[in-house]
Amino acid sequence: MAKNITLREAWSGEADCLHCPLRTSVLFAGLEEEDFESIHDPIDQFAIAPGTTLYHTGDSGDYLFTVRSGTLKLVQYLPDGGQRIVRLARVTDVIGLEILVGNHYEHDAIAIHRTEVCRYPAQVVRILGRKNPKLYRELMTRWQRALSEADAWLTELSTGSARRRVARLLLRLARDQTNGECELLSREDMGAILGITTETASRTVAEYKRRRLLVEADPNLFLLDIPSLRRISES
Amino acid sequence: MAKNITLREAWSGEADCLHCPLRTSVLFAGLEEEDFESIHDPIDQFAIAPGTTLYHTGDSGDYLFTVRSGTLKLVQYLPDGGQRIVRLARVTDVIGLEILVGNHYEHDAIAIHRTEVCRYPAQVVRILGRKNPKLYRELMTRWQRALSEADAWLTELSTGSARRRVARLLLRLARDQTNGECELLSREDMGAILGITTETASRTVAEYKRRRLLVEADPNLFLLDIPSLRRISES
């Protein structure tokens, strides 16, 4: 797997799943202690640098990935060269599920920030699933979460004026965070998420900064005026 | 269930799942003959008229639906009143899967044409799933299909100029059909699928008709000039 050697920035060795801090929230949450005996062995854990591609559309690997930290974008391309980011994957998200029912990945998965992932063979999931129906429930929940997310991107992020789309994206980025804070994405990525050009994304963000709806607290960490942005997103 | 009485246009009685013509392509494809003994009982089969709502966003029913014929649109609404069609369900598609992992439907499901469905309790699927792991595989395939579809709508139908979006929608509608034929949707629905206004959808379709890329063979049955439309969609 030459590619995996090159894309690995840091290899942390085999994972210690039993004591994984994410254990209660990841795919294997429902498993018994004894189950872990059989799985941590083939699980690799490593980090990749921003811009690194974890897998490409059409690749026929047999791995699923759980995001431990950082962010990945899932990208699809059009025949005319256009591209669209169809989802973001963050901590606890599982990507590559399509491998369980097909033979190839359906997106390019590209790290936006420095990102840590666990990688495990789909075969592990298939085998564990036979003994643990709970795992199926967990898988269905994952799929449904991805589907809800996809629907929301259509409804919220691909509908209405650029101003509203940007506002909704910002609110969405801040939702998971503790305070009203969020890290901004590059203008190009924002454009590819919202279906607008890089320039329009830049102009809109710049305008929000001028109007102080967006205040830079730390480098690339912004405080949002959530009520105002919400008003824009709904008006 | 007063609502179900009102929305039922034609009730065909309990379904004969064992001899269902869709049997090889629907959710229960992998089941043994004996399994059918236990399921056809609670399965209802009926037809609904165009414009009828099968279920609403937020409803807490416990039913899944398989489409036997016709077309349904799955609709989501924005706080500002905007609406977006996020998927179309046609023959053999299953809708309402979200009920299996949540407590409420996530769309409005509205018939576009006269539509026949089979309705069965989610509980049937849960119970059968315990004995038949195959059913899980089938479910995962359904979810993945819906997800791929959602991604494609983002990438193909919500990206680029109105001209290209309309062309891609037409090609997509014709894909499943035998010849290069397809039934057109109302301009309003096309707009809600593509994220454009009704007028723009109308203008674009009218232009394609004038250029003979669309020829009406029968009432609302159109022959497509697929190569030309493909050229438009990719240029």
Added chain:
DNA sequence: CGAGGCGTTGAATGGCCTCAACGATGGTGG
């Protein structure tokens, strides 16, 4: 026959895209 829904078309506006330029930043190599 009237009402309402739907598709179409026109005119005018405005918002987004395109193409272009520029400053700031950060990494690279001399």
Added chain:
DNA sequence: CCACCATCGTTGAGGCCATTCAACGCCTCG
């Protein structure tokens, strides 16, 4: 160490394309 280059965010100008608001014909249905 610094000059150089590439990348990124920003901003401007101009033009196109989609929206908005409006009107009209056709059709179905009551």
